[in-house]
Amino acid sequence: MGDSVHVAIFTDFHPATLGGVQTAMRSLRDGLRRLGHRVTVFCPPAPGSAPSDAETVVLGALPVAMSNGLPVVLPTRATRRRIDAAFAERGPIDIVHALTTYGCGISGIRAARRHGIPIVQTMQSRDDTVIAQYSPAPYLSALTMRLVHGWFVPLRGRPPSDGDDRIARLAWRPLIAQAQAADRVIVPTRHFARRVAAHGVDRPIHVVSNGIDDELLDRVRGAEDEATNTDGPLRALWCGRLSAEKRPLEAIEVARLVEDCTLDVYGGGPLADRVRSAVAEADLGGRVRLHGEVGQDDCLRAMRGHDVLLLTSDCDTQGMVLLEAMAMGLPVLYCDPELSETVPADGGVRARDRSVESFATELKALARNRISLHSMRGALAEHADEPRQSRHIEAILSVYAEALDAPKLSGGARCDERNR
Known part of the structure; x- marks a missing residue:
C-alpha cells in the first residue's frame, strides 16, 4: 500500500x-x-x-x-x-x-x-x-x-x-x-x-x-545472552494475566510438585490474592517469587534469565507470551495442542494433557536433562526474528x-x- x-x-x-x-x-x-x-x-x-x-x-x-x-x-x-x-x-x-x-x-x-x-x-x-x-x-x-x-x-x-x-x-x-x-x-x-x-x-x-515491536526487541537484545542454568534449580517463568483461564494457580501447584525448580510469576489480575495465598499455604516463598505487573520490556528481559516458560493456559489462540519466548530463545513447556502451530519444532515440550501432574512430569524431566534445553534454544534461534x-x-x-x-x-x- x-x-x-x-x-x-x-x-x-x-x-x-x-x-x-x-x-x-x-x-x-x-x-x-x-x-x-x-x-x-x-x-x-x-x-x-x-x-x-x-x-x-x-x-x-x-x-x-x-x-x-x-x-x-x-x-x-x-x-x-x-x-x-x-x-x-x-x-x-x-x-x-x-x-x-x-x-x-x-x-x-x-x-x-x-x-x-x-x-x-x-x-x-x-x-x-x-x-x-x-x-x-x-x-x-x-x-x-x-x-x-x-x-x-x-x-x-x-x-x-x-x-x-x-x-x-x-x-x-x-x-x-x-x-x-x-x-x-x-x-x-x-x-x-x-x-x-x-x-x-x-x-x-x-x-x-x-x-512484537522491532525497536523493543532490538533494545532488549542488546544485553549478553543468558546461558542455560546447569547447576542450581531449574529456572521456570510464568507470565500472564492472573485470571482463571490462564491457570496461574495450576502453575504454582506444578512448582510445588517439582522441588528442583524455582518459579518467577509476572502479572496481575483478579486472582492475585489467591495466588499469594497459594504460595504462602504451600510454604513456597523460597522457590516461588511473585513480581506483579511489569512492562513488556521487563518481561522480555526476565525471559533471558530463565530456562523454560511454563505456559499453563489451554485456551489461547496464539499467545503473545509464546511469541515473546520465541523471540528471546526461551524453551516452552505447554499443553494446548493448537499451540504447536506456533511453537517451532524442537523449540518446546508439550505435556501429555492439561493436568498439573503432566506438567510436573515434563518439568522434572527438563530439570534432570538440561542438555535438552540447550538444544531447544538452538532450535528457537532460527525463528527468533519471526515475531517481529x-x-x-x-x-x-x-x-x-x-x-x-x-x-x-x-x-x-x-x-x-x-x-x-
Whole structure:
C-alpha cells in the first residue's frame, strides 16, 4: 500500500494497560505509524489515572466490569455521538480495524457501517472454551453475551455448529456475527482460521500473526545472552494475566510438585490474592517469587534469565507470551495442542494433557536433562526474528488494501441502529 491511510482501531483494552492483546495492539499501532500511517485508537478508559495520548479516543464505560475484568462499553447513543464527533474532527477515516468483539468492537462495526468505511475484524478470542471451562455460570454467561451482542449486531440464519454443545453454540454466535459484519477477517493462526470457517464465516479470512515491536526487541537484545542454568534449580517463568483461564494457580501447584525448580510469576489480575495465598499455604516463598505487573520490556528481559516458560493456559489462540519466548530463545513447556502451530519444532515440550501432574512430569524431566534445553534454544534461534512486527505489517496493509478496493459485501449481519 503506497498511500498513507488513517486507521481507526477499536479495542476493549486501553493501550496503557498490560496484557497480550494490548501488547499486540500497541505493536500494530506503532508499526503502522512508523510507516507513515495515521492511527486513532478508540477504547475504554484505563484503570486509575493512566494517561491517553492525543490519538486515543476514550469511550464511556459503565461503573461495572465483566467477569474477566474488562470495562463494559455499550454501543449507546452517547457512544455513537462520541465516535461520530471524533470521526468528524479527526477524519477522514479510511478504514476501521476492530480488534475485539465486545462493546468497543461492536461500536467499531456500527461506526464503519454508518460512515460507509471498510471494516476489518481481527478474531482471536476462544470465548467458547473460556466460558465453558472458566465462567462461574457458563450457560448464563454465553446466553447473555449472545443476546446483548445480537441486539446490536444481529445475525441472520442458523450458523453450522461444528458439533458444539449449547454453550459453545451460544458463545460462537457473537463471534460469527461480528466476523460476518466485516469486509475482511484477520486471525493469527491457521488452526483458528479453520475453526472460524467451520462455524460459517464466509468473509475472506487472512492469517496474519501478531507481532512484537522491532525497536523493543532490538533494545532488549542488546544485553549478553543468558546461558542455560546447569547447576542450581531449574529456572521456570510464568507470565500472564492472573485470571482463571490462564491457570496461574495450576502453575504454582506444578512448582510445588517439582522441588528442583524455582518459579518467577509476572502479572496481575483478579486472582492475585489467591495466588499469594497459594504460595504462602504451600510454604513456597523460597522457590516461588511473585513480581506483579511489569512492562513488556521487563518481561522480555526476565525471559533471558530463565530456562523454560511454563505456559499453563489451554485456551489461547496464539499467545503473545509464546511469541515473546520465541523471540528471546526461551524453551516452552505447554499443553494446548493448537499451540504447536506456533511453537517451532524442537523449540518446546508439550505435556501429555492439561493436568498439573503432566506438567510436573515434563518439568522434572527438563530439570534432570538440561542438555535438552540447550538444544531447544538452538532450535528457537532460527525463528527468533519471526515475531517481529515488521515481518507482518505488510500483510496487514495488504488486507487493508483489499478491503478498500473491494466492492461492498452483501448479506451477513447488518447493523440497524434504529431505536438502539
